[in-house]
Amino acid sequence: MAGKSRSRPRIDPSFSSGDDEGFRVDASDRVSGRPTASKSSGSKPAKAKSSGKPARRSLKGRGGRRGGSSGGLFGFIRAFVYWCIVAGIWGGMGVGGLVLYYGSRMPNATSWTIPERPPNVKILAVNGDTLANRGATGGEAIALEDMSPFIPQAVLAIEDRRFYSHFGVDPLGLARAMITNVTTGRMVQGGSTLTQQLAKNLFLSPERTLERKVQEVLLAFWLEQKYSKDQILAMYLNRVFFGSNAYGVEAASQRYFNKSARDVNLGEAALLAGLLKAPSRLSPARDPKAAEERAQVVLGAMREEGLITDDEVKTAMLQPPTKAKSFWSGAQYYAADLVMDQLPGLVGAVKQDLVVETTLDLDLEAKAEKTLSDMLKESGAKSRASQAALVSVDATGAIRALVGGRDYAESQFDRAVKAKRQPGSAFKPFVYAAAMEIGRTPMSIRNDAPVRIGKWTPENYDQKYRGEVSLADALANSLNTIAAQLVMEVGPAQVAKLAHRLGIESELQANASIALGTSEVSLLELTSAYAPFMNGGFKATPHIVKRVMTAEGKVLYENTYDNPPRVLDPEIVSEMNQMMVGVVERGTGKNAKLKGWQAAGKSGTTQSFRDALFVGFTNNLTTGVWFGNDDGTSMKKVTGGGLPAKAWHTYMTEAHEGLTPSPIFGTKGIQPSFDDPGIQRTIGDVISGAFGEKPTDVYPDAPVADAEMPPSDIPRGQGGSVDAAEGGLVPPADVGQTTSGTPQTRRTTLFDILTGG
Incomplete structure (x- = not known):
């Protein structure tokens, strides 16, 4: 209705003798020599003349009385929703503007290619x-199907549980991470998907800026559009840093366990996946106890996802802690x-x-x-x-x-x-x-x-x-x-x-x-x-x-x-x-x-x-x-x-x-x-x-x-x-x-x- 009223030509009020009932003056409205009885004096108001339809004044009065009895709460809700919508629109426009601006600073998407390993x-x-x-890298690249199956399972369970269902960015995971970080009062979880992490590792610097985050999202969308999920996961596992100068699961497996990633067991896979949170700090070559504790967290996540059984968890936890020297x-x-x-x-x-x-x-x-x-x-x-x-x-x-x-x-x-x-x-x-x-x-x-x-x-x-x-x-x-x-x-x-x-x-x-x-x-x-x-x-x-x-x-x-x-x-x-x-x-x-x-x-x-x-x-x-x-x-x-x-x-x-x-x-x-x-x-x-x-x-x-x-x-x-x-x-x-x-x-x-x- 508001849109229609704006589209009509402006009508200025007129006091000529027209048929506009809202501006008609009758005898009861004329000013006489006697003072008009007021509501405060206890006199009853004059009855409206019977005209076959209710007077406009009476409708406004009843409407006003209904609004007065319940308009405060509903009015606040209506206003809140309204302004949320307005803020959302303006926020969306602002985000869109930032995306367009920072996107324009990136090379043309047709020239994007995966850097050679x-x-x-x-x-x-x-x-x-x-x-x-x-x-x-310190190790060769291994096809996803050649790795121990525990490795991708452990990584997805602790890093990106909805990897195979999201489109490069996980809104649910991001919301969950924000709530967890707010409730704990510190940075506990990150909202980046594996695709975003791969985009960052392949193309971007590690600095934490708004521009880099926007570019990370755009690149994640591009990766998801160009490559399959298995290809993205394989690229990630073969390039990600696992601490102690080891890049990729093969280098990390040789570094910490003196064996190929093809032969890694459940406990070792959990340890590798746990390193991704803080590779240098959690490296078993630096802090074996912290690495083992983080591996147990990964095992718990795998059990929650139904990837392993309680017996497998117990067996993995009974394995002796990994001992790795500070260098190869x-x-x-x-x-x-x-x-x-x-x-x-x-x-x-x-x-x-x-x-x-x-x-x-x-x-x-x-x-x-x-x-x-x-x-x-x-x-x-x-x-x-x-x-x-x-x-x-x-x-x-x-x-x-x-x-x-x-x-x-x-x-x-x-x-x-x-x-x-x-x-x-x-x-x-x-x-x-x-x-x-x-x-x-x-x-x-x-x-x-x-x-x-x-x-x-x-x-x-x-x-x-x-x-x-x-x-x-x-x-x-x-x-x-x-x-x-x-x-x-x-x-x-x-x-x-x-x-x-x-x-x-x-x-x-x-x-x-x-x-x-x-x-x-x-x-x-x-x-x-x-x-x-x-x-x-x-x-x-x-x-x-x-x-x-x-x-x-x-x-x-x-x-x-x-x-x-x-x-x-x-x-x-x-x-x-x-x-x-x-x-x-x-x-x-x-x-x-x-x-x-x-x-x-x-x-x-x-x-x-x-x-x-x-x-x-x-x-x-x-x-x-x-x-x-x-x-x-x-x-x-x-x-x-x-x-x-x-x-x-x-x-x-x-x-x-x-x-x-x-x-x-x-x-x-x-x-x-x-x-x-x-x-x-x-x-x-x-x-x-x-x-x-x-x-x-x-x-x-x-x-x-x-x-x-x-x-x-x-x-x-x-x-x-x-x-x-x-x-x-x-x-x-x-x-x-x-x-x-x-x-x-x-x-x-x-x-x-x-x-x-």
Whole structure:
């Protein structure tokens, strides 16, 4: 009616003699000389004239009386409803305006696309098991149907119960959250749906502004229109943050349970779903108790929704609480880091999901990690050794086990690959091999006596001298004086060249002190440089990546280390292996001896016991072990023949379980005896004994480590000069002389001994 009255032309009141009954004046309304009786005087009002219909005045009076008796309440209700409608209209217009405004600030909807999930690198062990996942997410994407069914059930029960019925925004859920938050006086529930959360994670910043919330709603509508519910749920579960640097259910499952999301049980699924409320705060790596309490809330929600039974709830609650370290834990992650370091050089920048097949043996990896961990727990504190590392390679240089430190969760620095330290006497096999190349043999005789090279006078570990000894005995007992003589006979530059040829990649200082391993190298390159002794003289380039493929199976890289070059003559390999077997059988490496297996190797200890190493091999594996401290502080008289050799023995014993023993290359005629645990005799012992030399078994207290390191740069004056051809030092006149001045620089061979030459 109001609309119709506004549409009519305006009618102004008129006082002309018309037929308008409302403005007619009769006799009773005229003013007379007498005062008109009033209601207050008690007089009755004049009766209306009978005209066949009620007077207008009487209708208004009755209407007014009805309104007066009940109009207050109904009038308030009518006004309230009216103004609510008005406010709703204006509010809707305002919201619409905001939506239009903020929507206009967004890109055109036709250009909206789902951002690519950051590429993941799935790293596999040699048997195909997952070693690790690397990338921004920390795990691969898994199809919804491949996940444990408990995961989506738990997430929907606690985060979005009406996910499959709403259109991207849940008004009922929003209202419920508002009421709960108002009644509790604090923020308890959020009203965002999973679709809204996905929109926020995919497109928007985490800031809490009105503009971002409006854009979140618009994007949620778009997602619901473009994708199915299952697709939206899968995208959400594969991208959402679960705390502790884990994005997606696969990364979180591997992070907290060390298993795939395919194998997660009910209790574990409830824990994952509970993390979504506050991933960082509720992470079991940070607060296991809070994570468990939240998981129980999730289980209750699942039971309310009829997804699980009371018995299933009880079973889940009886499971032991999840214990997770503060970081990814496990020595295999050192290997995974090495893979990621090498990957760009093999295939370029990682722009898509990749699968990397490696050479790592998870069984050997676990044995190596346990060996070092147990050894440090047992002897680390009393020996003042806080760290250890291990590398194990096969005959081709393929890395089978790699442990870069005591605990990856505590320190991700790889001491096996990235740390460079002096190898000490573990470098001597390269000195002896260089001597073999110029005609020396294991039976060559040298005089163990004080030697002076310039101003450097190297001493043996025990500061004792044994007189004439064979090179085999000298290496077995790690005599520094003999190594110093040999390096000057060969030339430091030639020793460095041979070491580089065998696999040492670090820069080596070509001076006399190279004899005692003063140039720093990594454990990985040192161990790999020993492998040519094991495999008969072929280079063993260290490698861990076997093949790189796309997720669809296209091969992008495959290693080519199956045809290595020869780097040592087989006869020299044989001679060296015979001598290094002696190191283990009767020398400084006796703690490394293996029952039933022939083993060879060399110990090394640096100045002031800062580093201790043992590198050795069977015909199956070459393994290097290091003990020390990150800050270079001294250990408590830990030598290479001590903790490292013992750890080597433990690991290699377990690594060879179930394998058939066979001799090391070139030593078939020199089999170790395992009947007598004491000192074993070799050809060198027999020959030395035949010429009156004291047999090595009269030295039961032979040194088990090396002398202190000489200065890295030996003075080049006082008899020393630079050889232009070699680029090294020409030994001074008194090199190789004993204190009595008897010259010992002449090569001594078996022929010399037999002929008396």
